[in-house]
Amino acid sequence: MIQLENVTKTYKNNVIFRDLSLEIPTGASVAVTGYNGSGKSVLLKLITGFSRPDSGSIIVDGKRIGKDIDFIQNAGVFINAPQFMNHATGYENLMMLAEIRKAIGKQEVLDVLELVKLSNAKDKKVRTYSQGMIQRLRIAQAIMESPDILIMDEPLNALDKEGIDIAHCIFQEYIDNPQKTLLFASHNTEEIHDFATSIVRVGDGTAQYIHE
Amino acid sequence: MSKKIYAILTAILIALPAHYVGNIPVFRNVAYSLHDALALLGCNPTQMYNCGFGNSWNTFTNYFLVILICAGVFVYSNSYAYPEGLRTMSILRFGSENQYWKYAMRRNLKNVLFASTAYIILEFAFCAAFQYSRGFGEIQHVPYDHFAITYVLFWIKLMAVLSLVSMVAEVFTGRLPRAGIIGMIIVGIVLLLSIDVLQNQTALLAIGNWQRQVQAIVVFVAIQIALFAYGKVRSLKI
Numbered sequence: 001m002i003q004l005e006n007v008t009k010t011y012k013n014n015v016i017f018r019d020l021s022l023e024i025p026t027g028a029s030v031a032v033t034g035y036n037g038s039g040k041s042v043l044l045k046l047i048t049g050f051s052r053p054d055s056g057s058i059i060v061d062g063k064r065i066g067k068d069i070d071f072i073q074n075a076g077v078f079i080n081a082p083q084f085m086n087h088a089t090g091y092e093n094l095m096m097l098a099e100i101r102k103a104i105g106k107q108e109v110l111d112v113l114e115l116v117k118l119s120n121a122k123d124k125k126v127r128t129y130s131q132g133m134i135q136r137l138r139i140a141q142a143i144m145e146s147p148d149i150l151i152m153d154e155p156l157n158a159l160d161k162e163g164i165d166i167a168h169c170i171f172q173e174y175i176d177n178p179q180k181t182l183l184f185a186s187h188n189t190e191e192i193h194d195f196a197t198s199i200v201r202v203g204d205g206t207a208q209y210i211h212e
Numbered sequence: 213m214s215k216k217i218y219a220i221l222t223a224i225l226i227a228l229p230a231h232y233v234g235n236i237p238v239f240r241n242v243a244y245s246l247h248d249a250l251a252l253l254g255c256n257p258t259q260m261y262n263c264g265f266g267n268s269w270n271t272f273t274n275y276f277l278v279i280l281i282c283a284g285v286f287v288y289s290n291s292y293a294y295p296e297g298l299r300t301m302s303i304l305r306f307g308s309e310n311q312y313w314k315y316a317m318r319r320n321l322k323n324v325l326f327a328s329t330a331y332i333i334l335e336f337a338f339c340a341a342f343q344y345s346r347g348f349g350e351i352q353h354v355p356y357d358h359f360a361i362t363y364v365l366f367w368i369k370l371m372a373v374l375s376l377v378s379m380v381a382e383v384f385t386g387r388l389p390r391a392g393i394i395g396m397i398i399v400g401i402v403l404l405l406s407i408d409v410l411q412n413q414t415a416l417l418a419i420g421n422w423q424r425q426v427q428a429i430v431v432f433v434a435i436q437i438a439l440f441a442y443g444k445v446r447s448l449k450i
Contacts, residue, residue, distance in 0.1 A: 048304070050300065069307065070307060070308040070309065071303065071304050071307060071308070072304070073307065075304070077301070077304055078301075080297075083297035083298055084297075084298055085294065085298060093298070096294075096298075096302075097298070097301060097302060097305060100302060100305040100306060100315070101305050141301060
């Protein structure tokens, strides 16, 4: 369960959220929508702990971010296109991240590369990857440790038809599993209807569920 | 740069006579352009004369610069200085920035220890080989006196300056482009090596007596503490 309680966030004298309260239950698949600059990414950053609210609190699975924990735990995240080490291979990049928690090993990293259809390019340097391949690598790093919560900003950007099909399969597992939560920001109506069981619209200093 | 390549490159550099490496014009000019400028500024004709003719001390200093560049490249290329986005993903996995810093520093220090220790061990090994083949008193490539304390302090000084390189890489990654950071490190090393206005081996990185080396260690550690404090207050980017 993700809970935002009376959250206020301003950025350069611009109020992004004013006294925002929102709950995202465990097992939900929630799309965050809104016009450009409305605060979709800010909402995701607040939930992950990468941005701190001016006031109010954010609680994930009973732990308050900034007090009990610094950042969200057991979550796969990509917001605003994470960069990789261009001079390292896709496999090496994922291994560097996997070695931190040691929750998974080489075989699991190879499996996730197979899942996103990057096995053939695993030993190529990331600087040779296309935008679509980099997006697949981003998805791979987010899901490789099988987190309970998946948080992504525009996950289907730059993906071709095959990439979108792969993402569909991966996200469907989250949608079907009542223990896993999927939260993503998107402009794409088709993407929202395919993956989201609920929609949160961000704008005018607030974020609220809409019913379509 | 891998450990193997670093060890091979360092061994080649040590095996070559100092005057051969140190007299390469590029290194001589890089090391002494700033030094010459200071000499000109101070209108010190003796110093200007010394700068231009590569006396033995100059030669050894340039040689030392080559070694420093080699070790600096090894430490920098193996540092934990990720691109900002990947660093953020790492911090998320560590759970806190403090854990990230601990892990990064531990990893970087291992590389620093390897770079400085490999250099010293190779230096001693080649020194012994030259002693054996050419006889005592003929060693030209070791620029230090024979006191053990000087070597120990030099080893610590090398670690201090190399860990400073990795600290600069960590702190400025994501704020400056990679080329900018490398440029900053090179200019810093050249400055530390060449600001020697008394022409008496008083530059912090110059080959000096043990007191000079202790001073240098203190200064390098202090700079690192300041950089670490600055790095800790930097805002996260994602």
